[in-house]
Amino acid sequence: xxxxxxxxxxxxxxxxxxxxxxxxxxxxxxxxxxxxxxxxxxxxxxxxxxxxxxxxxxxxxxxxxxxxxxxxxxxxxxxxxxxxxxxxxxxxxxxxxxxxxxxxxxxxxxxxxxxxxxxxxxxxxxxxxxxxxxxxxxxxxxxxxxxxxxxxxxxxxxxxxxxxxxxxxxxxxxxxxxxxxxxxxxxxxxxxxxxxxxxxxxxxxxxxxxxxxxxxxxxxxxxxxxxxxxxxxxxxxxxxxxxxxxxxxxxxxxxxxxxxxxxxxxxxxxxxxxxxxxxxxxxxxxxxxxxxxxxxxxxxxxxxxxxxxxxxxxxxxxxxxxxxxxxxxxxxxxxxxxxxxxxxxxxxxxxxxxxxxxxxxxxx
Numbered sequence: 001x002x003x004x005x006x007x008x009x010x011x012x013x014x015x016x017x018x019x020x021x022x023x024x025x026x027x028x029x030x031x032x033x034x035x036x037x038x039x040x041x042x043x044x045x046x047x048x049x050x051x052x053x054x055x056x057x058x059x060x061x062x063x064x065x066x067x068x069x070x071x072x073x074x075x076x077x078x079x080x081x082x083x084x085x086x087x088x089x090x091x092x093x094x095x096x097x098x099x100x101x102x103x104x105x106x107x108x109x110x111x112x113x114x115x116x117x118x119x120x121x122x123x124x125x126x127x128x129x130x131x132x133x134x135x136x137x138x139x140x141x142x143x144x145x146x147x148x149x150x151x152x153x154x155x156x157x158x159x160x161x162x163x164x165x166x167x168x169x170x171x172x173x174x175x176x177x178x179x180x181x182x183x184x185x186x187x188x189x190x191x192x193x194x195x196x197x198x199x200x201x202x203x204x205x206x207x208x209x210x211x212x213x214x215x216x217x218x219x220x221x222x223x224x225x226x227x228x229x230x231x232x233x234x235x236x237x238x239x240x241x242x243x244x245x246x247x248x249x250x251x252x253x254x255x256x257x258x259x260x261x262x263x264x265x266x267x268x269x270x271x272x273x274x275x276x277x278x279x280x281x282x283x284x285x286x287x288x289x290x291x292x293x294x295x296x297x298x299x300x301x302x303x304x305x306x307x308x309x310x311x312x313x314x315x316x317x318x319x320x321x322x323x324x325x326x327x328x329x330x331x332x333x334x335x336x337x338x339x340x341x342x343x344x345x346x347x348x349x350x351x352x353x354x355x356x357x358x359x360x361x362x363x364x
Contacts, residue, residue: 053115080126098137122154139172167200191223261295282314292322
């Protein structure tokens, strides 16, 4: 057999191997498609079966607690206090006390047990403006709710204007959340909770970020928490690297007047060092009056140099009077030149012509 014949035989053998490989891959793909279809069918059936007891729980709780709370079903099981009313001092407030909250939590936990809802995955708790509840009330309430739902993947907790809660409540809440190891989304709103200090915020971030390895979405809101300082910011960003799968990060430190340029110093470096999947960032530093052009420019430099894969970027430095127009223009130039993958860009800097100029250059 000459060289040409050998080459032709080798080519025939190679063609045959390729065809066998393609045939095998086709079989595997068909098997995978069948498995995926079966999973979808089982998931749909499970969710339908779960919907019935959810409706029953909603109806029972609404019947017993309609004066104080509202129960909704959408993608989440939503528990919210009734819309607050304006008191004689012109402030929004509710009549919900620790005792009412405790009794309500006991009923919820009992209803969840009776309806076998331990597999519920998504819950939203909204206690906005419940200014009469204390550390004991919110701790007892949350312990009973979270203790009944060990399989949660999505947890939203709104404690905006719960004026009496302190670092002790945050510690208790954190300890309970640590048992929810399946969490993929965590949203905690502590806006206007002026008794929360760096100590409480650090407990929340340090422990949670250490023991929630599956977290993909993290939203923390410290709006107008006057006792939050650079110490808290440093603790947050020193621990973010523990969440390997994080792709959505939203942080609100607006009106935290103790924050300075140093609060921004290590942020971008930490993000660059830690995350490959991060594609959504929202940072709000509006009314942080001690942040200047120096910190702002360093912050932007790191983002444009190291986070080029971002698809969503939202930055708010409104009313940071120490940031100059020159720095703001520099921001626009850098973002337009280096962040090529963005499909959403929101920039808020100054209440001026410059604000509109930047939005014109980068339409949403």
